[in-house]
Amino acid sequence: MIFNVAQLMKSPFGSGAASEGDIHEEQVQLDKDFKVIGPIDGHARMRRVNQGLLVDGWVDLTLELECARCLKHFEQPMHVKFEERFYPTVDVVTGTPLPPIDEDDVFPIDEHHQVDLTEAIRQAVLLAIPMVPLCKEDCAGLCAQCGHDLNLGPCDCDEPEVDTRLNVLKQLLQNEKQS
Incomplete structure (x- = not known):
């Protein structure tokens, strides 16, 4: 060049x-x-x-x-x-x-x-170069628990792992549903 x-x-x-x-x-x-x-x-x-x-x-x-x-x-x-x-x-x-x-x-x-x-x-x-390069616009990424490529289908994980600090919010939602 x-x-x-x-x-x-x-x-x-x-x-x-x-x-x-x-x-x-x-x-x-x-x-x-x-x-x-x-x-x-x-x-x-x-x-x-x-x-x-x-x-x-x-x-x-x-x-x-x-x-x-x-x-x-x-x-x-x-x-x-x-x-x-x-x-x-x-x-x-x-x-x-x-x-x-x-x-x-x-x-x-x-x-x-x-x-x-x-x-x-x-x-x-x-x-x-894009700040967040994606292989395709709708790339599903990886499972946060097991690392399975979600583009190939769902993984076998039971439930997504939730941060324990958010349990207080979960209890508030449950109390609201009961009222």
């Missing part, structure tokens, strides 16, 4: 200079916490802006996630959009180092005038 942007950086700001490229990467591991299954495909557009580049685009990928209810691993296809700013670390004409940009949300254009989209895409994918 590396693009050479030397020619684009030589274009004057305000000229409307832009460049586009397709993304296709096989066997990419973006993060240790999730596994990418298959290739990452997408498209990126790079536009010359004041002090650097504005890069936007999208990627399609499939992640292996763990269901928050039944703990099974499942494949989650995703379409993730991204938009980030990239600033040069060296002057494209003279090759002299430039002062660092004092902003947290920017990415560097390296000394060889290359833009590496890997980190920008990794961050966009992390933000796109």
Whole structure:
């Protein structure tokens, strides 16, 4: 996911200079916490802006996630959009180092005038992962007592285990029924 942007950086700001490229990467591991299954495909557009580049685009990928209810691993296809700013670390004409940009949300254009989209895409994918990943919307989860996967059918447990602190409420309900 590396693009050479030397020619684009030589274009004057305000000229409307832009460049586009397709993304296709096989066997990419973006993060240790999730596994990418298959290739990452997408498209990126790079536009010359004041002090650097504005890069936007999208990627399609499939992640292996763990269901928050039944703990099974499942494949989650995703379409993730991204938009980030990239600033040069060296002057494209003279090759002299430039002062660092004092902003947290920017990415560097390296000394060889290359833009590496890997980190920008990794961050966009992390933000796109659901907070509670589910293998299916109506996943029944696991039995709290025996751990049986309730998606496969009901378990053999007699009665759900109730917190003993709730016995007072149970007695109130029984008293109300008797009155």
